[in-house]
Amino acid sequence: MSTDHRRIVLFDLFGVIARHQRPGxxxxxxxxxxxxxxxxxxxxxxxxxxxxxxxxxxxxxxxxxxxxxxxxxxxxxxxxxxxxxxxxWSRVDDRMVTYVRDLRNRARVALLSNIPADHADVFLTAQPWLHDLDHLAFSGRIGAAKPDPAAFRHCVVALRATPAEFLFVDDREENVRAARAVGMDGHVFRSQDDLGPVIDAWLPTPVERSG
CATH class of the missing domain: 1.10.150 (DNA polymerase; domain 1)
Structure with a gap:
């Protein structure tokens, strides 16, 4: 198991951190x-x-x-x-990018996205902050796409964790149901304003050190 025992927030990419396909x-x-x-x-x-x-x-x-x-x-x-x-598929929500990056101060943060390998290569070049996350699972690279349980199990193994240590965030209900079926917690993303309190409640309260 990993020596980092912080809980893991596993994000979908498109529709959560990145925008859906460009109109037109x-x-x-x-x-x-x-x-x-x-x-x-x-x-x-x-x-x-x-x-x-x-x-x-x-x-x-x-x-x-x-x-x-x-x-x-x-x-x-x-x-x-x-x-x-x-x-x-190249646009991101800058506000969500900031939120995800700041969240790493409180939790491990990973990504599970249905994205072809050639798309992922370009996205990584354009968005270098992704390399700072604890794990990147791109379907085109891991050989499994959501809602296939194998996609979620890949993340569990890669992060040397248990499913119960994960909160999976996706804008598609069928993907959240699939995550829950393998033992993860799940949240259907609607907005960052709705997400923040959910993550705050799910993460353990920091223990204050006495002086």
Whole structure:
């Protein structure tokens, strides 16, 4: 077990610390494919799970999306879509970033995100503060995506802890239910203002030292 016995707050990334996909991004990629936004969105998400979980390369994913739309999967189109997609998931909530960084004074802080490996590489370069966290679990690197129990168990093993030492914070209820099923506490994120009191109540009260 770890010698650091502080409790662990395990954060989701998108919809909690980072913003959801940039508005208009799917429409932009659909236009590049000369197809409707509805058809593109369906193909984009149906083929996403293996890419998120690291079982498929970016090139293979975009080839599948384009073939589903009956479009040619030439290298230039694939690369343009890949880069547009990465950029569409690049925004963070600066207020939440500050909160998460400050929280490390009171708890261990880790991240569990459904994100393809190539997206993660770019995100890490743009957001170097992530390297200060106690653990980063990106689905495309660990081979498991939420709500798969294996994603949560990876974090338990990596942090040499027990599930009961974790509070998992995610904006999707199905992911929070999955975390609870493996023994973690869980909180469905709605806002930082709602989250703060939950974490304050969950973390043990510091013991004051006598002078």
């Amino acid at each position: 991004a799917l429409e932009k990629m659909a236009a590049r494919c000369h197809t409707s936004t509805e058809a593109f969105t369906t193909a984009y998400w149906i083929h996403r799970p293996p890419y998120d979980a690291g079982r498929q390369t970016a090139s293979a994913y975009w080839t599948d999306v384009l073939h589903a739309l009956s479009r040619p999967a030439d290298a230039d189109t694939v690369d343009e879509l890949r880069l547009t997609d990465i950029d569409s």
